[in-house]
Amino acid sequence: MKTPWSYRQFLGSALGMLFMLILLIPSILSPVLSVPFPEAQDPVFPRKMLAVLALEHLWLSLAAAGLATIIGIGVGIAATRPAGRTFLPLVRDASALAQTVPPAAVLALAIPFVGFGFQPVLLALVLYSVLPVLDNTLAGLENLPSAVLEAAQGMGMTRFQVLLQIELPLALPVISAGIRTSVVINVGTATIGALAGAGGLGSPIVAGLIRDNPAWVFQGAAASALMALFLNGILGRLEKSWASHSKVEKT
Amino acid sequence: MTLEWKKVSKRFGDKQAVDELSLEVPEGELLVLIGPSGCGKTTSLKMINRLVDPQTGSVLVGGRDVSHVPAVELRRHIGYVIQHVGLFPHMRVSENVGAVPKLLGWSKEKIEQRVHELLELVGLPPQDYAQSWPAHLSGGEAQRVGVARALAADPPVLLMDEPFGAVDPLTREILQREFLRIQSTLGKTVVFVTHDLDEAIRLGDRIAVMNEGRLVAAAPPAELLLNADPFIRDFTGEDRALRRLARLSVGQALGDATPMKSASRRDASVGAIRTDATLKEALSQMLEAGETSLEAFSPAGRSMGTLTLEDLLERAAGEVAS
Missing domain, CATH: 3.10.580.10 (CBS-domain)
Known part of the structure; x- marks a missing residue:
């Protein structure tokens, strides 16, 4: 079932698209940037094209979100099975505690141990962004109607069938909201990755801060913010189309 | 298919849920298990499809000790209806009813035909209901689907745990009457748990009264209402004579x-x-x-x-x- 696009959604997407085009094409970006930043010598970040940085950034964030999703759902399922239930309070506490640590701190703490480059940043991002997925997986699997589970078990489904055919589909809307949060967090946090030499849209921000060039800071920040908004919108729409298909909500 | 509890006991922590229960259910009988809450009636019921395993004693289904039958296999051949129905909210009515046949690996056409038959049987026209979502059903309709789902693979035994307990009195009476009609044509061996005496008298071929895990009496409704046991007299209430009249x-x-x-x-x-x-x-x-x-x-x-x-x-x- 298709949910119709509202006028506002359409306008938002169109504006976002236009904005992104401006950011990605240097010959357009340069004159646009010189309006708000007239004193900048070199308004467009020269070391790499913004489009390339955006791709690096996207790859880093999505790789981290993908790993976080696999780990989060896996641990979430394991902790809600009869055999893993003993660890449920532990997992829950660890997840709640880690959520209170800001991502920049995770990265700062990670660098001394894992060094610089793509992989340590990926690790730090996964560590931080696994939490929303795990949290939502636990919430989704723990709050299923008990009558439904009893019926499934009572009719002769195996544990695995109950998980695959009943529990996961019913928890999917909650879990996918967690994945979306994880992606958005990653896109924002990955800018800090530039400090650890992972490239991405954080590079112009860091360079701009060091060289006192607000135009560079602006293009890195704007591009990553735009990317987060886009991904959030796309994933949100996916969730909605699943929810309207599964008709879990009462009318 | 006959059922039998043989000196079955089950303890949950400090509480003796079921205490040396021995009771037989002949083929085709509708046995009602009744008693105050916590008397062990639901626990006894769940021992039949192994949702609960007894600590001592054995439960026989069709003469076979259920502890020797894999639980999953056993359950696919025992219909199970519960108070809160537990329809799968992400599946249409037809998929809900066809769930057990699908587990048993029936062909698509056979499942579809069976679903059609069953929805007719429980009084829900398939053309109106097969494609509905559970969230759009009333309580009574949902429980009809629940009964259809339990009957899907034509199990010889049907377990019903307060199936009509969550619907309004009027709907409950309609469902009871409909269920009696269905049972009179299918002749399943049914164990029906309730705490509603009127329901027990209306439906039961035989009523087994339990208290504190023990079986107090098991008798046809008319006989039970004449029972002189103080607990039974208390349980059946001052208007038991009227209940007898309501039965005929x-x-x-x-x-x-x-x-x-x-x-x-x-x-x-x-x-x-x-x-x-x-x-x-x-x-x-x-x-x-x-x-x-x-x-x-x-x-x-x-x-x-x-x-x-x-x-x-x-x-x-x-x-x-x-």
Whole structure:
């Protein structure tokens, strides 16, 4: 079932698209940037094209979100099975505690141990962004109607069938909201990755801060913010189309 | 298929949930398990499909000890209906009803045909309901789907745990009547848990009363209502004589006599009663009209004889189960 696009959604997407085009094409970006930043010598970040940085950034964030999703759902399922239930309070506490640590701190703490480059940043991002997925997986699997589970078990489904055919589909809307949060967090946090030499849209921000060039800071920040908004919108729409298909909500 | 509990006990922590329960259910019987909450009736029921395993004793289904049958296999051949139905909210009604056949690996066409049949059976026209989502059903409709789902693979045994406990009284009565109709054609071996005595009397071929994990009595409704055991007398209440009358129809009291002679069609006005009314209703009508006899008419309007207050007194005092 298709949910119709509202006028506002359409306008938002169109504006976002236009904005992104401006950011990605240097010959357009340069004159646009010189309006708000007239004193900048070199308004467009020269070391790499913004489009390339955006791709690096996207790859880093999505790789981290993908790993976080696999780990989060896996641990979430394991902790809600009869055999893993003993660890449920532990997992829950660890997840709640880690959520209170800001991502920049995770990265700062990670660098001394894992060094610089793509992989340590990926690790730090996964560590931080696994939490929303795990949290939502636990919430989704723990709050299923008990009558439904009893019926499934009572009719002769195996544990695995109950998980695959009943529990996961019913928890999917909650879990996918967690994945979306994880992606958005990653896109924002990955800018800090530039400090650890992972490239991405954080590079112009860091360079701009060091060289006192607000135009560079602006293009890195704007591009990553735009990317987060886009991904959030796309994933949100996916969730909605699943929810309207599964008709879990009462009318 | 017969069922049997053999000296079955189950303890949860400090609480003896079921204490040396021994009871047999012959093939095709509708046994009602009743008792105050916490008496062990649901636990006993769940031992049959191994949702609960007893600590001592054994449970036999069709003569086989269930502990020797893989739980998943066992459950696919035992229908299970629960109070809160537990329909799968992300599946359409047809998928819900077809769930067990699908587990059993039936072909798509066979499942579809079976779903169609079952929805007809429980009074939900397939063309209106097969594609519905559970969230859009009323409580009564949902439980009809629940019953259809339990019957899907034509299991010889049906377990029902307070199936009509969560619907309004009017719907409950309709569902009970419909279920009796279905049961009279299918003749399953049914174990039905309830805490509603009226429901037990209306549905049960036999009622087993439990208290604190023990079986207090197991008898057909009419006999149970005459039982002198203090717990049973207390449980059946001061109006047990009325309950006995509610169990019998006017037609049964008159011995299903052949129609006397065709009379002019009359509706149930003062002084007349239909043969499918209960004796309780007959008594009420006598009291209201201040009469000691009523003329009985078949639903088709034929005169079936005269029901007197003496007939009622005789029946209420304790008749042999008919």
